[in-house]
Amino acid sequence: MQGSFEALIGLEVHVQLRTATKAFCSCPLDASAPPNTLTCPVCLGHPGTLPVANRVMIEHTLRLALALNASIQPVSTFSRKNYFYPDLPKGYQITQFHDTLCYNGRLDIELDTGKTRTIGISRIHLEEDAGKSLYNSDGVQLDFNRCGIPLLELVTEPDLTSPREARIFLATVRQLVTYLGISDGEMETGSLRCDANISVRRPGGAIPSTWTELKNMNSLRNVETAVAHEIERQVSLLRQDTFIRPCTFSWDDAANRLVPMRSKETTSEYRYFPDPDLPPLTISPELIDSIKATQPELPAARRERIMDRYHLPAYDARVLTAEKTLADYYEQAASHLQQKTPEAFRLLCRWTTREVLHAFRKQPADSGFPVPPDHLAFLVNRMLNATLTARTAGEVFLEMLREHAHPREILERKDLTQISTPDIIAPVVTTILDRHPDLVEEYISGKTALRGFFIGEIMKATAGRANPSLALRVLEAELEKRRAGA
Amino acid sequence: MAATLADIERAAILSALSFSEEESCRLLGEFRHILTWLDQLLEVDTEGVEPLTYVHERGIPCRADDTRSCLPREDALMNAPHHTRAFFVVPRVHRS
Numbered sequence: 188m189q190g191s192f193e194a195l196i197g198l199e200v201h202v203q204l205r206t207a208t209k210a211f212c213s214c215p216l217d218a219s220a221p222p223n224t225l226t227c228p229v230c231l232g233h234p235g236t237l238p239v240a241n242r243v244m245i246e247h248t249l250r251l252a253l254a255l256n257a258s259i260q261p262v263s264t265f266s267r268k269n270y271f272y273p274d275l276p277k278g279y280q281i282t283q284f285h286d287t288l289c290y291n292g293r294l295d296i297e298l299d300t301g302k303t304r305t306i307g308i309s310r311i312h313l314e315e316d317a318g319k320s321l322y323n324s325d326g327v328q329l330d331f332n333r334c335g336i337p338l339l340e341l342v343t344e345p346d347l348t349s350p351r352e353a354r355i356f357l358a359t360v361r362q363l364v365t366y367l368g369i370s371d372g373e374m375e376t377g378s379l380r381c382d383a384n385i386s387v388r389r390p391g392g393a394i395p396s397t398w399t400e401l402k403n404m405n406s407l408r409n410v411e412t413a414v415a416h417e418i419e420r421q422v423s424l425l426r427q428d429t430f431i432r433p434c435t436f437s438w439d440d441a442a443n444r445l446v447p448m449r450s451k452e453t454t455s456e457y458r459y460f461p462d463p464d465l466p467p468l469t470i471s472p473e474l475i476d477s478i479k480a481t482q483p484e485l486p487a488a489r490r491e492r493i494m495d496r497y498h499l500p501a502y503d504a505r506v507l508t509a510e511k512t513l514a515d516y517y518e519q520a521a522s523h524l525q526q527k528t529p530e531a532f533r534l535l536c537r538w539t540t541r542e543v544l545h546a547f548r549k550q551p552a553d554s555g556f557p558v559p560p561d562h563l564a565f566l567v568n569r570m571l572n573a574t575l576t577a578r579t580a581g582e583v584f585l586e587m588l589r590e591h592a593h594p595r596e597i598l599e600r601k602d603l604t605q606i607s608t609p610d611i612i613a614p615v616v617t618t619i620l621d622r623h624p625d626l627v628e629e630y631i632s633g634k635t636a637l638r639g640f641f642i643g644e645i646m647k648a649t650a651g652r653a654n655p656s657l658a659l660r661v662l663e664a665e666l667e668k669r670r671a672g673a
Numbered sequence: 674m675a676a677t678l679a680d681i682e683r684a685a686i687l688s689a690l691s692f693s694e695e696e697s698c699r700l701l702g703e704f705r706h707i708l709t710w711l712d713q714l715l716e717v718d719t720e721g722v723e724p725l726t727y728v729h730e731r732g733i734p735c736r737a738d739d740t741r742s743c744l745p746r747e748d749a750l751m752n753a754p755h756h757t758r759a760f761f762v763v764p765r766v767h768r769s
């Protein structure tokens with residue numbers, strides 16, 4: 188990379204936790220609610236109110252900490268981070284600063300080469316989100332529905348060395364939080380957000396003292412691109428022996444460039460101090476044990492199990508488990524298979540990772556899988572018991588996407604079932620042979636390659652519905668009859 | 674070390690406030706007065722005394738993740754100096 192320089196990248200990842208209520212009050216979470224309908228005196232910062240911590244947000248954080256092999260502090264504290272923005276009605280954000288809930292974790296990421304790298308996690312802590320500001324010509328409109336929503340912040344060591352690694356790390360975090368069920372992990376909706384701290388140095392050089400910060404990278408692709416831009420910028424400055432100044436940049440996706448943020452926006456003295464409204468957070472060993480006992484299956488374990496149980500190669504298992512929802516889909520469909528054979532599992536996998544995934548990616552996000560798993564299993568079952576050819580199955584699948592109907596219904600309506608009775612195929616064969624007496628003669632005199640032509644004609648005449656092996660059997664019998672008669 | 678006008682200016686930036694020269698001079702006097710008082714506090718010998726952050730030893734009480742009803746929007750907006758039917762409204766500051 189970048190000639191004789193190496194990059195050091197640290198990420199700060201914010202994960203919106205999947206809870207029913209806000210971090211310190213009982214207001215519900217609902218991104219689609221009309222503005223300012225999900226507030227109460229606590230999250231509006233009215234005087235005389237007191238915050239009470241949500242037990243589930245703490246359990247979610249512990250779940251992630253255990254998955255990252257992080258240390259959990261028996262006693263941690265909540266602090267006030269003071270700053271003046273109208274999106275914070277209290278004038279401070281409740282966060283953890285001096286004693287964070289978890290620290291010293293690690294996450295293994297799998298690089299494109301198949302190699303694994305371990306990335307250090309320096310801390311994981313809890314905090315609350317701010318409100319949403321909408322800017323217009325008259326001023327700033329504020330919606331406090333989001334204010335007080337529980338966020339988990341995870342900070343890495345500067346262990347990442349390339350834009351690609353940064354992207355893979357974030358994708359791995361995303362995969363992990365969805366498997367743990369603690370967040371929906373959607374970057375598009377802001378459930379997963381990421382800032383990056385970047386510096387470059389000569390290989391083996393000291394840890395640089397100057398870092399720049401990148402914000403507003405709201406997709407995996409943006410993270411990779413923005414980090415690459417910043418590394419390039421720093422390297423070219425160093426090549427010209429120019430000093431790198433600490434700066435915060437915002438990624439402008441439309442313009443595909445980094446925009447420096449004004450220093451006024453980033454100069455801050457947060458005056459952290461322990462929040463007197465919130466006593467120390469104590470975590471008992473019993474709580475940790477109960478979380479451990481109910482920890483769901485994690486991506487690596489699921490991949491192993493899927494390979495084992497469904498006789499799938501590692502590559503397929505990785506594609507299926509990349510997203511928890513796809514792995515769930517496959518396993519649900521597999522439960523509807525009539526034959527639990529390796530052949531059946533592989534055929535289902537092929538249809539899941541090609542047809543279903545392909546259709547899924549073409550439709551708008553958030554609309555779920557295009558075909559219910561049991562419908563796909565029905566189609567695969569019919570292919571396996573040879574009452575449906577792969578070609579017809581493909582046609583039925585397209586109809587399923589269009590009409591959202593059960594494949595059985597489509598097959599009945601279109602009469603697309605495979606013809607597996609000799610009584611129906613025999614007259615078709617007779618008609619075709621009668622139409623080509625010259626070719627029949629050539630076949631009899633030894634040009635057996637013509638068999639392919641006849642099969643093609645049979646398929647054409649039956650719109651591809653003839654069971655191929657049955658058609659071949661009937662054809663050969665009829666040709667044999669004609670040879671004997673000749 | 675006595676506070677200077679530069680300290681007032683820095684505190685103003687961090688607090689997102691701006692002062693006239695006259696105000697800054699008045700504040701500098703008050704600021705110095707407060708700092709003198711703090712210097713006086715620093716004379717107390719606190720060697721070996723653990724900082725006291727919380728007055729009791731009980732840990733944080735937690736609540737179940739159950740929703741409760743929210744404020745009706747009219748009530749939520751009622752005390753705001755400026756609001757529309759749906760939003761709180763504040764003057765534009767520097768972030769855009």
Ligand SMILES: [Zn+2]
Pocket residue numbers: 209212213214225226227228229230231335
């Ligand atoms: Zn509330």
